[in-house]
Amino acid sequence: MSEKIKLGRPAGFFDVFERxxxxxxxxxxxxxxCGHGVLHKLIAEAIADLGITHRVVLAxxxxxxxxxxxxxxxxxxxxxxxxxxxxxxxxxxxxxxDVIISYQGDxxxxxxxxxxxxxAANRGxxxxxxxxxxxxxxxxxxxxxxxxxxxxxxQTSPLGRDVLETGYPIRVCEMISQFDAPVYVxxxxxxxFKNIMAARRAVRKALQNSMDKKGFSLVEFLSGCxxxxxxxxxxxxxxxxxxxxKFFPLGVYLDRAAEREPIVRAEMNYDxxxxxxxxxxxxxxxxxxxxxxxxxxxxxxxxxxxxxxGGQGVLSLGYILAILGKQRNFNVSWLPSYGPEMRGGxxxxxxxxxxxxxxxxxxxxxxxxxxxxxxxxVEKFLPILKAGGVLVYDSSxxxxxxxxxxxxxxxxxxxSDLANHLGDLRAANTVMLGAxxxxxxxNFLDDxxxxxxxxxxxxxxxxxxxxxxxxxxxxxxxxxxxxEKIEFKSVPKA
Amino acid sequence: xxxxPKKTFRCDIAFDECKGCSRCVEACPRSLxxxxxxxxxxxxxxxxxxxxxxxxxxxxxxxxxxxxxITIVEITED
Ligand SMILES: Cc1ncc(C[n+]2csc(CCOP(=O)(O)OP(=O)(O)O)c2C)c(N)n1
Ligand code: SF4
Ligand code: SF4
Ligand code: SF4
Ligand SMILES: [Mg+2]
Numbered sequence: 355m356s357e358k359i360k361l362g363r364p365a366g367f368f369d370v371f372e373r374x375x376x377x378x379x380x381x382x383x384x385x386x387x388c389g390h391g392v393l394h395k396l397i398a399e400a401i402a403d404l405g406i407t408h409r410v411v412l413a414x415x416x417x418x419x420x421x422x423x424x425x426x427x428x429x430x431x432x433x434x435x436x437x438x439x440x441x442x443x444x445x446x447x448x449x450x451x452d453v454i455i456s457y458q459g460d461x462x463x464x465x466x467x468x469x470x471x472x473x474a475a476n477r478g479x480x481x482x483x484x485x486x487x488x489x490x491x492x493x494x495x496x497x498x499x500x501x502x503x504x505x506x507x508x509q510t511s512p513l514g515r516d517v518l519e520t521g522y523p524i525r526v527c528e529m530i531s532q533f534d535a536p537v538y539v540x541x542x543x544x545x546x547f548k549n550i551m552a553a554r555r556a557v558r559k560a561l562q563n564s565m566d567k568k569g570f571s572l573v574e575f576l577s578g579c580x581x582x583x584x585x586x587x588x589x590x591x592x593x594x595x596x597x598x599x600k601f602f603p604l605g606v607y608l609d610r611a612a613e614r615e616p617i618v619r620a621e622m623n624y625d626x627x628x629x630x631x632x633x634x635x636x637x638x639x640x641x642x643x644x645x646x647x648x649x650x651x652x653x654x655x656x657x658x659x660x661x662x663x664g665g666q667g668v669l670s671l672g673y674i675l676a677i678l679g680k681q682r683n684f685n686v687s688w689l690p691s692y693g694p695e696m697r698g699g700x701x702x703x704x705x706x707x708x709x710x711x712x713x714x715x716x717x718x719x720x721x722x723x724x725x726x727x728x729x730x731x732v733e734k735f736l737p738i739l740k741a742g743g744v745l746v747y748d749s750s751x752x753x754x755x756x757x758x759x760x761x762x763x764x765x766x767x768x769x770s771d772l773a774n775h776l777g778d779l780r781a782a783n784t785v786m787l788g789a790x791x792x793x794x795x796x797n798f799l800d801d802x803x804x805x806x807x808x809x810x811x812x813x814x815x816x817x818x819x820x821x822x823x824x825x826x827x828x829x830x831x832x833x834x835x836x837x838e839k840i841e842f843k844s845v846p847k848a
Numbered sequence: 849x850x851x852x853p854k855k856t857f858r859c860d861i862a863f864d865e866c867k868g869c870s871r872c873v874e875a876c877p878r879s880l881x882x883x884x885x886x887x888x889x890x891x892x893x894x895x896x897x898x899x900x901x902x903x904x905x906x907x908x909x910x911x912x913x914x915x916x917x918i919t920i921v922e923i924t925e926d
Contacts, residue, residue: 356924360857361909363916378890380865381914386892387869391913398915425915547875547907554910580869587870 366398366407366427373424383421387587389488389577390419392544396557397455397484398426404561409453411445413438417459418492418579436467439474442481448622453564454481461491464500464524471530475570478535480617482560483572485526488579489598496582500524503597508582523601527574531607538563538571539608543599544578545591552604559611567616576602641809646683651798652709657717659735661702662727662748664692666770667783670818671725672703674787678814679707687715700730723793725786726752727769742846744797746789748782754843764843765793772835781832784815788836796842808837857904858921859897865917868892872908872918881908 363369370379384391401407410428414420416435423430433441438456446454456474463471463485471483490508491497498508498515501523505514531539538560542553553575560571576598578590585593623629658675662668669690679686687706693699704717717738724739726732726747732754739745741761747754750768767789773782791811795804812830819826859880866888872895873881884896895917904920912918 355926358922358924359919360904360922361906361918361920363919367915380862380916381867381890384913386867386913387871388913391915392871392911395910395913395915547877547905547910550910587874591874 364395364398365402366400367394367425368427371424374421382425384418385579385581387578387580387590388418388492389544389575389579390486392550393484393486393553393557393575393577394422394425396550396554400554400557400561401426401428401453404558404565406453406561406565409451409565411442411449411452411454413442413445413454413456415456415458415462416493417462417486419457419459419486420493422457436462436465437470438462439467439470439479439481439483443474443477443479446480447619450480450567450617450619453561454479455561455564456481456483458483458485459492460485460487460489460499460501461497464526468500468524471526471572472533475530475536475572476533478533478537478569478617480564480567480569481571482564483570484557484560485572485574486577487526487574487598487602488577488582489523490579490582492579492582496579501526501602503601525602527572527602527607530572536570536572536608537568537611537614538606539573540606541574541576541602541604543576543594543604545576545594549595549604563611566611567618568611568614569617571611574602576604640681640813642682642806642813644683645806645810646709647799647803649798649800649803651722652684652707654708654710655712656707656723656798657721658705658707658723658725659702659717659721659738660705660725660727661700661731661735662751664699664701666701666727667780668701668725668727669703671783671786672705674784674811674814674818675705675707675790677817678810679705681814681817682810684709685712687712689715689717700728700734702731702735722798723790725790727782727786728752732758744793746786746793746840748786749841759844760847763793763797763845765789765840766843767836767840769836772839773832776828776832776835778828778832781829784829784832785836785839787811787815788833788838789840790836791833792837792840854925855904856923856925857902858923859902859908860919860921861895861897862917862919863894864888864890865914866892866894867914867917868894869913870895871911871913875907875911877905877907878903 407427412430414422414432442454442456487501489501497510502515504517527541540556543549556573563571576594580590660668660672676686676688684707689704692701719738720740723744744763746765748769749766750770769785770782772785880898883893888894909918
């Protein structure tokens with residue numbers, strides 16, 4: 355006579371649950387009769403039989419299965435509520451050969467994280483979702499879930515779920531199977547032996563799809579929470595089979611893995627140096643060392659408003675000034691403001707320099723300098739230029755109205771025309787930068803700063819156009835042109 | 849004439865790993881399981897097997913939520 359174990363503790367479980375605190379190390383934490391336990395056994399058996407314990411990564415939910423990572427002989431991550439599909443997306447994208455399981459309850463999946471599951475399904479992420487629908491928030495003590503049946507009493511629907519107030523149960527399989535990307539969707543019930551065997555096949559099929567990189571599979575399990583529903587084993591299964599299946603019919607909703615090719619995505623780039631060089635342009639070694647401007651005008655905020663049409667480069671012009679400030683160890687802020695359109699609308703930015711604090715980054719009033727590259731900008735922003743402030747405008751696009759800017763120092767130059775002559779209209783903003791440099795030298799800077807101004811400006815332009823040496827050269831030429839061609843127009847009349 | 853060796857089955861219940869939920873009791877097609885009188889270390893009345901008649905169908909095993917509460921043993925007589 356010989357004996358052998360036909361069915362015993364599944365090999366996909368740890369033999370002893372060392373991670374589980376307390377004295378009980380052989381059992382899971384679930385209540386007696388819990389559907390999570392039934393499903394855990396099917397999964398543990400499957401990952402062992404399929405030989406994939408080393409390939410599986412389990413994204414565990416918030417809900418009663420929060421501690422799923424105590425139990426399975428695989429890698430696991432416990433995710434924020436409803437976010438397991440997002441974590442699983444990261445996992446499968448970075449390790450496409452792994453078999454990723456997103457394990458979720460109905461509150462987790464169909465309530466707090468609903469958009470995550472829909473988007474992951476619609477992207478066809480290569481993952482297996484095991485979705486436990488027990489029609490209740492189990493972990494928190496039996497509140498109504500999105501899947502709670504009409505009329506079902508819960509802690510938060512003591513008179514029964516009122517569909518007028520809280521809507522109808524959400525049918526996840528039906529929704530997911532409408533998408534084009536998913537390959538396999540089935541609803542099972544962890545009730546009778548026959549139904550559990552169907553669930554067992556579904557678990558394996560979904561995992562096989564993930565192993566074969568066929569994309570997104572979801573299996574929903576109608577499952578018992580006998581404690582919160584206050585039912586014995588018999589009534590619990592009867593409730594699921596007679597009441598729940600009415601709303602949530604069992605069956606295969608989608609099965610097209612066989613028609614699909616394995617997913618091949620572009621390889622991930624883990625080259626840290628390359629990523630760093632893309633994110634952070636090389637620091638330019640400054641000829642000026644760590645020279646700091648000494649002009650007293652920067653002791654407090656110096657506020658500049660730059661305005662024009664979107665597409666004229668007013669935002670980049672401000673940005674170059676901000677780089678200058680950063681390179682010269684100022685505090686500096688750059689605040690762009692533009693309409694929804696990319697080109698044609700108006701755009702402006704505020705740049706504020708200071709050796710001390712910067713209050714508001716928005717140059718909304720009391721500006722020291724206003725740079726206008728189109729006519730509407732003059733009308734809009736002249737009122738915020740303080741008396742004695744400096745106006746610089748592009749005379750190819752702006753006609754200064756008679757008597758305007760009588761309280762200000764006014765400079766102009768045909769920046770757009772000059773840029774056009776240089777062969778690139780896009781350089782109008784750096785022509786303007788040259789003009790700004792000349793104006794700053796005239797009005798704001800002491801001798802030391804004047805002497806270093808060109809080097810500082812050109813280094814700022816070079817940083818702006820790092821890796822685009824040709825563009826940098828054109829723009830430096832434009833800068834020099836602007837600085838040379840600037841014309842002084844008038845001083846304050848008062 | 850050669851006869852196939854006779855196979856029988858047994859349902860072993862790990863007394864201290866059963867939570868007394870009755871799912872196996874409900875599942876057994878031959879009604880061979882019931883909850884016993886003895887309370888185990890977790891505080892539950894563990895299920896007990898009638899002692900004979902098991903056909904090794906696995907209904908109790910797959911219905912049971914506990915990892916190691918039920919083991920189905922296959923016995924081959926020579
Ligand atoms: C961000 C956040 N919101 C809310 C909670 C509270 N919370 C914990 S579990 C849970 C519901 C879980 O229900 P379900 O996903 O159905 O899991 P079950 O316990 O029923 O398996 C909620 C709302 C939380 N932990 N974190
Ligand atoms: S509360 Fe419900 S879902 Fe949670 S462990 Fe208990 S039976 Fe399972
Ligand atoms: S294996 Fe089948 S026959 Fe044997 S005890 Fe379990 S349910 Fe009953
Ligand atoms: S199903 Fe498992 S836990 Fe429940 S009574 Fe039977 S052996 Fe015990
Ligand atoms: Mg739930």
